[in-house]
Amino acid sequence: ARKIIIDTDPGQDDAVAILLALGSAELDIVGITAVAGNVPLKLTEINARKICELAGRPDIKVYSGAIRPLVRPLVTAEHVHGKTGLDGPALPEPAMKLQDQYAVDFIVETLMSEEAGTVTLCALGPLTNIALALIREPRIAPRIREIVLMGGGFFEGGNITPTAEFNIYVDPHAAEVVFRSGAPIIVMPLDVTHKALTTHKRIEAMRKLGSKVGDAVAALLDFFERFDEEKYGTDGGPLHDPCVIAWLLRPELFTGRHCNVEIETTSELTMGMTVVDWWGVTDRPKNALVMRDIDADGFFALLTERLGRL
Numbered sequence: 640a641r642k643i644i645i646d647t648d649p650g651q652d653d654a655v656a657i658l659l660a661l662g663s664a665e666l667d668i669v670g671i672t673a674v675a676g677n678v679p680l681k682l683t684e685i686n687a688r689k690i691c692e693l694a695g696r697p698d699i700k701v702y703s704g705a706i707r708p709l710v711r712p713l714v715t716a717e718h719v720h721g722k723t724g725l726d727g728p729a730l731p732e733p734a735m736k737l738q739d740q741y742a743v744d745f746i747v748e749t750l751m752s753e754e755a756g757t758v759t760l761c762a763l764g765p766l767t768n769i770a771l772a773l774i775r776e777p778r779i780a781p782r783i784r785e786i787v788l789m790g791g792g793f794f795e796g797g798n799i800t801p802t803a804e805f806n807i808y809v810d811p812h813a814a815e816v817v818f819r820s821g822a823p824i825i826v827m828p829l830d831v832t833h834k835a836l837t838t839h840k841r842i843e844a845m846r847k848l849g850s851k852v853g854d855a856v857a858a859l860l861d862f863f864e865r866f867d868e869e870k871y872g873t874d875g876g877p878l879h880d881p882c883v884i885a886w887l888l889r890p891e892l893f894t895g896r897h898c899n900v901e902i903e904t905t906s907e908l909t910m911g912m913t914v915v916d917w918w919g920v921t922d923r924p925k926n927a928l929v930m931r932d933i934d935a936d937g938f939f940a941l942l943t944e945r946l947g948r949l
């Protein structure tokens with residue numbers, strides 16, 4: 640199986656991404672690293688463990704990482720995810736222990752000890768932990784198989800400011816370190832995730848699984864989608880983070896192109912904007928495979944089927 644580290648700030652959609660990975664035998668989760676983002680670190684590391692236990696996998700190693708972004712103060716998103724970050728279902732406090740090792744050290748140690756080119760980083764939150772790992776041990780960069788991340792938006796605009804997507808906005812300096820690292824990067828921006836809507840029909844399909852996981856996911860998504868439904872009147876909300884895991888399982892569900900991506904870190908107005916050279920109008924290096932489209936029905940069929948295995 641393909642070795643992955645999931646770096647995450649759960650988050651309802653992060654939770655569903657973790658469950659999708661846990662339901663997929665092609666993937667071997669060597670560790671989950673929590674980062675501050677949707678809610679503070681204290682909650683994201685608990686939420687990550689809650690999800691492992693929900694899936695009956697208390698053996699998964701969960702590590703706690705950066706408590707705040709590299710430079711800017713932490714911005715959280717309780718307005719979307721609720722106070723706990725996982726509002727919706729009533730999940731018990733986790734009994735499984737958090738690992739003692741610092742998440743950044745775990746990422747470095749894993750990449751240095753596993754065979755080069757075999758470990759994939761799945762980044763579902765602000766990129767602080769991954770940037771810290773790259774700064775601490777630059778030799779990890781060429782050893783990373785690829786970094787698949789949810790973040791940014793170009794034709795679609797932003798969701799936390801007119802030009803910035805939340806994960807990049809929270810830690811633009813970390814994003815800059817990651818995009819300049821030379822490691823292969825696959826980006827799932829809002830241009831993709833805004834097409835992966837949790838319609839009532841799709842949530843019903845999860846509830847119909849008739850399992851503990853199916854019920855919990857339906858409750859997570861009922862809560863998560865209310866924000867977009869109330870604000871934008873859509874049927875469902877965008878299921879961002881599971882797109883990262885889905886790409887590892889079924890890349891043909893997505894289309895995009897290799898291009899240059901730079902991160903805005905100086906202008907307050909456009910802070911955290913992903914400047915994507917989609918049309919190749921510069922000769923800056925093509926540092927990322929940026930996705931633009933998704934087969935949403937295929938994606939939800941895959942997700943429901945995999946959740947059904949848990």
Ligand code: BDR
Pocket residue numbers: 650651652653677716719763764789798804805806879880
């Ligand atoms: C991203 O920000 C968070 O709210 C979600 O979990 C996702 O990772 C979407 O902008």
Ligand code: CA
Pocket residue numbers: 647648649650652653676677763764880
């Ligand atoms: Ca997230």
